[in-house]
Amino acid sequence: MAMSLALLASAVSTALGASGDTNRFVALQLKVTATEVTLMQALQFPGKAKPEPKRQGLDYVILTAEGTVVSRGSIENPRFERACTEEQPGSGILTQSTSTLEEAITVLRLPVDPTADSIEFFKSPDSGASPTQAPQFLGKVSLKTP
Amino acid sequence: MHARESITAFGTKLLLAVALLLSPVCSWAQPPISTVLSNGPTGKRINIVFLSEGYTADELEQFRRDATNTANSLLTVAPFDGYRGYFNAYAIAVASVESGSDHPSTGIARNTYFKSTYESYGTAQLLTIPPNNRDSSYANGQGKVTALLNQFMPEWDVVVLVVNDTEYGGAGGQFMTVSKHASAPEIARHELGHSFAGLGDEYSTPYPGYPNSEEPNTTRETNRNAVKWKAWIDPETPVPTPAGSTTAASVGLFEGAHYNATGWYRPKNSCKMRTLGTTYCEVCQETLVKSIYSRIGTIQGQAPTSLLANLVAASSRSFQVETPAPQDRSLKVRWTFNGTQLTNTTTNLLIGAAQLAVGTNTIRVDVTDDTTMVRSDPSDYLHDSQTWKVVVAPGAQLRLLAPTLLGDGRMVFNVSGRAPSGFQIQASANFATWTNLVSSGPLDGSITLTNPLLPGSLVGFRTIATQ
Numbered sequence: 001m002a003m004s005l006a007l008l009a010s011a012v013s014t015a016l017g018a019s020g021d022t023n024r025f026v027a028l029q030l031k032v033t034a035t036e037v038t039l040m041q042a043l044q045f046p047g048k049a050k051p052e053p054k055r056q057g058l059d060y061v062i063l064t065a066e067g068t069v070v071s072r073g074s075i076e077n078p079r080f081e082r083a084c085t086e087e088q089p090g091s092g093i094l095t096q097s098t099s100t101l102e103e104a105i106t107v108l109r110l111p112v113d114p115t116a117d118s119i120e121f122f123k124s125p126d127s128g129a130s131p132t133q134a135p136q137f138l139g140k141v142s143l144k145t146p
Numbered sequence: 147m148h149a150r151e152s153i154t155a156f157g158t159k160l161l162l163a164v165a166l167l168l169s170p171v172c173s174w175a176q177p178p179i180s181t182v183l184s185n186g187p188t189g190k191r192i193n194i195v196f197l198s199e200g201y202t203a204d205e206l207e208q209f210r211r212d213a214t215n216t217a218n219s220l221l222t223v224a225p226f227d228g229y230r231g232y233f234n235a236y237a238i239a240v241a242s243v244e245s246g247s248d249h250p251s252t253g254i255a256r257n258t259y260f261k262s263t264y265e266s267y268g269t270a271q272l273l274t275i276p277p278n279n280r281d282s283s284y285a286n287g288q289g290k291v292t293a294l295l296n297q298f299m300p301e302w303d304v305v306v307l308v309v310n311d312t313e314y315g316g317a318g319g320q321f322m323t324v325s326k327h328a329s330a331p332e333i334a335r336h337e338l339g340h341s342f343a344g345l346g347d348e349y350s351t352p353y354p355g356y357p358n359s360e361e362p363n364t365t366r367e368t369n370r371n372a373v374k375w376k377a378w379i380d381p382e383t384p385v386p387t388p389a390g391s392t393t394a395a396s397v398g399l400f401e402g403a404h405y406n407a408t409g410w411y412r413p414k415n416s417c418k419m420r421t422l423g424t425t426y427c428e429v430c431q432e433t434l435v436k437s438i439y440s441r442i443g444t445i446q447g448q449a450p451t452s453l454l455a456n457l458v459a460a461s462s463r464s465f466q467v468e469t470p471a472p473q474d475r476s477l478k479v480r481w482t483f484n485g486t487q488l489t490n491t492t493t494n495l496l497i498g499a500a501q502l503a504v505g506t507n508t509i510r511v512d513v514t515d516d517t518t519m520v521r522s523d524p525s526d527y528l529h530d531s532q533t534w535k536v537v538v539a540p541g542a543q544l545r546l547l548a549p550t551l552l553g554d555g556r557m558v559f560n561v562s563g564r565a566p567s568g569f570q571i572q573a574s575a576n577f578a579t580w581t582n583l584v585s586s587g588p589l590d591g592s593i594t595l596t597n598p599l600l601p602g603s604l605v606g607f608r609t610i611a612t613q
């Protein structure tokens with residue numbers, strides 16, 4: 001994780017949480033493996049981060065410095081490389097070509113929020129999983145400049 | 147500002163911000179981005195970005211035509227056709243040294259910008275860019291896409307790499323790839339269901355290891371009252387629903403979905419998320435419409451921007467909201483003034499001074515898309531509201547006591563009452579024209595004022611509150 005934080009520091013002049021301007025967003029470039037989510041790069045942009053559809057795969061929780069939940073969300077796990085193709089071209093009948101990657105990279109965009117301190121990632125639980133079962137923790141990324 | 151100018155200016159500003167990070171792609175003879183479809187500011191529209199892969203410099207005009215055709219084909223099917231005006235589309239044209247894409251099994255290797263290849267991970271149709279099983283370098287493929295998006299369109303919503311190769315193939319995910327095969331637009335529409343709305347596959351081909359979690363259009367629930375799309379199921383439709391000619395047009399609970407032939411259910415026997423060449427089913431259309439509004443809302447701006455106005459005295463006020471508009475109708479606008487619904491259904495409202503009461507006045511507007519394509523919207527994506535409060539201070543009330551004449555010819559006035567902005571004492575010789583004698587600042591109580599020497603022959607005095 002130390003490496004992730006160093007990259008964040010070098011790449012972002014004003015990271016998420018450092019500005020109260022709501023018309024800005026931060027793009028987190030994340031490397032995802034089966035057991036870990038780490039930050040490759042974070043960049044801040046003017047404009048609006050539109051909400052993405054809820055996808056099962058990776059859940060995240062944005063926290064304040066005191067540990068209060070700011071917001072939650074989920075994104076598709078980029079490790080599942082999937083292409084839906086026809087069994088025979090022109091048949092219309094779909095099948096999938098898939099591959100589960102060792103590691104993959106995705107971009108998560110979030111509105112700048114001055115109260116946000118960190119983001120934690122978890123593997124989405126199966127829909128049939130017990131609610132008491134703790135989700136698998138995959139990593140934590142600081143959203144503050146050191 | 148013209149949309150094209152807007153893009154250029156935005157790209158230039160961003161260039162300065164991230165130039166150190168994007169040195170490989172930060173200087174162009176001319177910006178490679180062009181507008182394919184422009185319907186509004188990037189922050190208020192859904193932005194589709196096409197990138198060229200396997201197009202030589204001489205073929206980039208063809209890429210722009212291909213991007214335009216692909217955009218049109220994506221937006222000509224329901225529900226997108228009714229919301230075409232909610233989308234922008236852009237083409238980022240970067241030249242490859244050679245045309246086409248790699249076909250490893252036949253020894254075809256093309257020198258292309260994003261280094262795309264068919265046959266990824268051993269699957270003939272899987273058309274990907276690095277990192278993949280043939281090139282693990284993120285910087286060679288997806289890294290270039292990300293850098294271009296950061297530079298030219300960071301507010302992207304849908305990204306499509308158009309690969310200049312007619313072989314059947316493509317891939318989903320955050321950055322979709324499509325080839326120029328005749329089936330490509332239909333595959334792209336299907337993949338858009340995944341990436342744009344989080345729809346699941348409704349077909350049954352096994353995918354061991356795929357997350358075992360439901361999507362908006364897939365479920366394991368068989369209790370009719372608990373099925374998430376129950377609003378679409380007629381009471382006479384059996385649940386689970388047998389596939390057959392009598393149920394072909396029905397929404398129900400059809401077995402086979404989410405890569406499972408049994409135990410998982412889909413809303414309709416046929417849907418674009420199961421079979422190409424068909425429409426999106428009602429439940430998938432509903433999800434797509436909600437996904438549109440979850441991104442851009444029904445109210446995109448308001449005037450006045452301040453939600454609270456404090457008025458010393460009532461004056462007419464106008465209110466306005468900015469809304470997107472589907473192709474064939476306007477969104478439903480409802481204004482409420484102090485709890486009473488008004489007949490005005492336009493996006494502008496004028497409240498006259500006489501209508502504003504002393505105290506707090508509340509003006510609320512609700513904007514809703516009442517499309518029949520959405521029957522269940524628990525998150526209220528298709529509705530936004532805006533409330534303004536206008537506080538009108540009590541009006542000025544002044545009382546002028548009988549003036550006392552001083553020996554030097556001046557007069558002493560005693561004024562009591564309330565005048566938040568101040569007041570004047572005026573005098574008249576004929577009760578027709580009035581002359582200001584003394585001005586005062588705000589008053590809330592009483593005050594004694596003495597005027598300068600009076601002109602002669604005055605017959606009356608009065609106080610006037612300053613507005």
Ligand SMILES: [Zn+2]
Binds near residue numbers: 414
């Ligand atoms: Zn469907």
